[in-house]
Structure formats: structure tokens, C-alpha cells
Amino acid sequence: MKVVLFANTDWYLYNFRRALAMSLRRAGYDVLLISPPGPYGDKLRELGLRWEPVPMQRRSLNVLRELMLLWYLIRLLRRERPTLVHGFTIKCAVYGSLAARLAGIPVRVNAVAGMGYVFTSTQLKARLLRPVVRGLMRLALGGKDARLILQNADDVELFKREHLVDPEHIRLIRGSGVNCAQFAGVSGRVPDGGRIRVLLASRLLWDKGIDEYIAALRKLRNQGRDIDALLAGTPDPGNPATVPESTIRDWVDEGLITWLGHVDDMVGLLGSVDVVVLPSYREGLPRSLVEAAACGLPLITTDVPGCREVVCDGVDGLLVPVKDADALARAIERLQDNPDLARRLGSAARMKARTQFDERMVIQGTLEVYAELCHPAEAMANNADRRPSS
Template identity: 80%
Template sequence: MKAVLFANTDWYLYNFRRSLALSLRRAGYDVLLISPEGSYGSKLRDMGLRWEPLPMQRRSLNLLRELALLWYLVRLLRRERPTIVHGFTIKCAVYGSLAARIAGIPARVNAVAGMGYVFTSTQWKARLLRPIVSGLLRLALGGKGARLILQNADDVELFKRAGLVDPRHIRLIRGSGVDCEKFARVSAKTLDGERPRVLLACRLLWDKGVDEYVTAARRLRKHGRAIDALLAGTSDPGNPAAIPESTVQRWVEEGAITWLGHVDDMTSLLASVHVVVLPSYREGLPRSLVEAAACGLPLITTDVPGCREVVSDGMDGLLIPVKDSDALASAIQRLQNDPLLAHRLGHAARIKARTQFDERIVIQRTMDVYAELCHPLKQSATNTQARRLSH
């Protein structure tokens, strides 16, 4: 059997789906990874994985260019004849599924991590595209041979209410998976008497709550709270919500934050901080929080879809209202004032990460979806047996 994994960046494939690709290969699949050209394609190839670049521009609205991309995908799939096509993010879900239907590929899986710019932004361009993208999603995600993987319960309900896909074809799999054993080797730093090192690790997008983070850091310093506010990540020029690098540089020059840029070794970075925050406006299921949780670090995040899947307020982290820099500053101050609370939350977060978000769990559930489509008779028998055992 052959599986094609399609994402909008090779960075995404390398950082979020290489473990899935390697697991599929060990299970006997011939795996092809496709994405726009990038520097991570060679890293995937160095791991023995097959990767091909696509002539795809993420922000393109040129109809002829987009039709050319769709036809390119159709020809690629007709050449490869995969058993299953698995698309990640909304654009790849639409294009990959449409191309697969045209090429006659029987099984289509799409993983949508969050609703994306078109559905979350209030900009006129997003509002204009929303009904068009909704229609394309209904067309692309339909059919008996299609399954939609969503990462949080809120998105499941949203897709059901919007009528974008047959509810029977939705599968809830929380996140893309994290190697919790690797991060569990980190000994979380305690806040006892130390100057707090607070970290926000994300793509530099406005809707990740970066501005609220900077404002919270300013407020804490104004009130005499000495903290090191760290920001890890780079701008994403392919996303309309990208923060200009010049803006980040101004924050650095002001002394509000320390900008680390892109960080490959997240394990070492997480071992050096006391608290991890993510004041995002909406997520699928944020990997940065799960990695921090696996390290036993206390978490502060917003009470929004995706984030509240990882954090239960007061149990394994703190939840704050969205777009509320004052609440973020108060939460950081609360952990600084109460090291025992910070330790308790971090310990609970580590347990939750290992039992719910470990990559072995996510990969197995994803492969179960593949089996459901590729081996329907075998899967039906397995489901029947499971129902008998449950009675």
C-alpha cells in the first residue's frame, strides 16, 4: 500500500508528521511526502523518506495558478496510484481531496488543525473567501471514502453545525503527537527565589497572542516584577496574520522581550525556563503546550478551542480570557508568588501529556483510520467484536 502525505510546508512535515511517516513505513506502507519547496525536504530525505516539492504558493489567489496546481496534483496522484491521500491544513485538504477524487484514489484522510485564517480572521479578504472555502470543503470532504480528523471537540461541533462534512466521517484525534519520553527527561526548574524565565514559543502571528504577551511583560516590569520574557519562533510570511520582523525588533530594542528566533532544540530550551504561555485566539491542539507539559512545566493559556483541551484551569495549568494581557500578567505573577502551585500544576500537566497526547497514541489512532478505509471488511469485523466484548 502507498500513502501520500500532503502539507503546506516541508517544515510541518518534518516537525509534526515525520514520526507518522516513519511508522507507516515500518508498517509496510510506501510513503510519499509532498509540500512546497523548502529547506526541510532534504532533512526528510536524509531520514530515508521520499519527499517531492510542489509548485504551490500558500497565499496565491490567482485562479489560473491554483487550477494549474490542482492539475499538477491530479497528474502526480495518477502517476503514483496511492491507496490513501492524507492532507494537512485546510488548503491541502481541499486540493488534495479534489485531486484524489479526480484521479480515482479510493481513500482520503484530512487532518485540519484549527480553522485557519479564512475562518478565524475578521479581515475583508477572509470574510470574502469564507463561503467559497466552505463550499469547496463540502465538495472535497464528502464521500464514503473520506474521513476528517479534528484535534478538539469544539472544532468537531463547529464542523457538524456548519454541515461541512457527514458527522459519521469525523474522527477526533487530539494533536499530532509528542515524544513525551524525550521531554520527560527534562527536570522542570522551580520558581523558588529565581528570576522567572517565561516562554512563548510559536509562529510569529498576531492571533497567537504575541502582542498580549509583550503587553503583559511590560506591565509586570512597570510594577517591579523582574522577569525574562522569552519569545521563540520566526515570522510566517505565507500567513496573512504574520507579524513583521521589524515589529519584533522594536520590542527587543525596547527591552520588553528577548527574541530567540527559530529554536531547533526545544528540549534544552524548555529545560531552561520556569513557565510556558500561549495566549492564542484559537488552536487545533497546540504542540508547544504539550511539549512543555511533558517537561512538567506550569502552563498559562487562553480559554479557547484547542488550548482548553490541554489545560484544565487550576488542575494542570491556568486558563485566562482571550485578548486579555492584564489577565496574562496576573497569572504569571500568581505562579511567581506561589511556587508550590506552579510545581503542582506542572506535575499534573506531565501526567496528562503522557496519558493523552503521546505520539504513540496519536499515530495508532491515525493508522486505525487508515485501516478503516483501506480494510473495511477487516475493520467491520473488529468493530463487531469490540461491540460484543463491551456488552
């Protein structure tokens, strides 16, 4: 059986779906990965995976260019004749599903991790695009041979409320999965009441709460707090909400942060910090928090969809209101001043990561969705075997 995995960057495929592709191949699937061109395509090929670039521009609103992309995808799918097309992120889900339908590929799986710029931004362009994208999603994502995978319960309710997809065709799989065994031997530093090392690791977008992080750090510095603040990640030119590099460098010059840029060795980085924060406005299910949890680090994040899937306030981390820099600063202070609380939260976070977000669980759930569509009799038998006897 052939499966096409379609994402909006080769970086996403390599970092978030590499384990899925490798597991599919080991299970006997013929796997093709497609995305816009980039340096991670060769890394995928070095793993023995088949990857092809597609002429997609993430920010394009040019109707002719978008129609040409759709036609390119239709011809590619007609050539490859996969059994199933699996799209990731909203644009790839919509375009991949439309192309699959027009190419005669019946089975479609789509994974939407968060609602993206169009649904989270208050900019005029985003508000104008919203009804268009909603219409395209209703057209592309529905059908009895399609399934939509969402990463948190809030998004499930949103899709049901907006009537974007038949609720019977929605499946909840929390996150893209983290190899918790990779982090098993890592223990982040624990605050001891002295100098604290805080990390925010994400794509550098305003809606990740970057502005609130900087404002909280200014407040803490003005209070004389001894804090070493790190920012890991790079601007994303393909996203309208990207933070300009010049702005980041101004913060560095101001002495507020150490900017690490892109970091490949997250194991080493997480082992060197005390606290991880992510004051995001909305998420699917943030991988950076799960990786930090797997290291036993205390987490601070916002009480928004996706983030509250990972953190239960006061149990395995701290939740703060969205867009509230003062609350974020107070949460950092609290962990700096209370090492016992930080240790307790970190220990609980590690247990939660292992039991709820390990990549093996995510891959198994995805394979079950594939089987539901491609081998329905087998899937029904497996589900019956799992039901408790009365």
C-alpha cells in the same frame, strides 16, 4: 499500499508528521510526502523518506495559478496511483481531496488542525474568503470513502453545526502527537518566588496572542516584576497574520523580550524555563503546550478551542480570557508568587501529556482510520474486540 502525505510546508511534515511517516514505512506502507519546496525536504530524504516539492504558494489567490496547481496534483496522483491521500491543513485538504477525486483515487483522509486564517481573522479578505472556503470544503471533504480528522471537540461541533462534513465521517484524534519519552528526563525550572523565566514558543502570528504577551510584559515590567521573557519562533511570510520582523526587533530594543528565532533544541530550551504561555485566539491542539507539559512545566493559555483541550484551569495549568493582557499578566504573577501551585500544575500537566497526547496514541488512531477505509472488515473486527463484554 501507497500513501501520499500532503502538507503546506516541508517544515510541517518534518516536525509534525515525521513520526507518522516513519511508522507507516516500518509497517510496510509505500510513503510519498509532498509539500512546497523548502530546506526540510532534504532532511526528510536523509531519513530515507521519499519527498517531492509541489508548486504551491500558500497565499496565492490567482485563479490560474491555483488551477495549474490542481492540475499538477492530478497528474502526480495519476502517476503514483496511491491507495490513500492524506492532506493536512485546510488548503492541502481541499486541493488534495479534489485532485484525488479527479485522479480516480477513492480513499481520502484529511486532518484540519485549527480553522486557520480564513476562519479566525476579522480582516475583510478573510471574511470574503470564508463562504468560498466553506463551499470548497463541502465539495472536497465529503464522501463515503473520506474521513476528516479533527484535533479538538470544539472543531468537531463546528463542522457538524456548519454541515461541512457528514458527522459520521468525522474522527477526533487529539493533536499530531509528541514523543513524551524524549522529554522524560527534562524538568523545567520551577518558580521559587524570585526571578521567573517565561517562554512563548510558536509561529509568530498575531493570532497566537503575541500582542497580548507583549502588553502583559510591559505591565509586569512597570510593576517592577523580575521577569526574563523569551520569544521563540520566526515570522511566517506565507500567513497574512504574520508579525513583521521589524516589530519584533523593536520589542527587543525596548528590552521587553529576548528573541531566540527558530529553535531546534526544544528539549534544552524547555529545560531552561519556569513557565510556558500561549495566549492564542484558537488552536487545533497546540504542540508547544504539550511539549512543555511533558517537561512538567506550568502552563498558561487561553480559554479557547484547542488550548482548553490541553489545560484544565487550576488542575494542570491556568486559563485566561482571550485577548486579555491584564489577565495574562495576573496569571504570570500568580505562578511567580506561588511556587507550590506551579509545581502542582506542572506535575499534573506531565501526567496528562503522557496519558493523552503521546505520539504513539495519535499514530495508532491514524492507522485505525486508514484501516477503516482500506480494510473495513479488519477494522470492524478490531473494534469489536475492543468492546467490553456485557
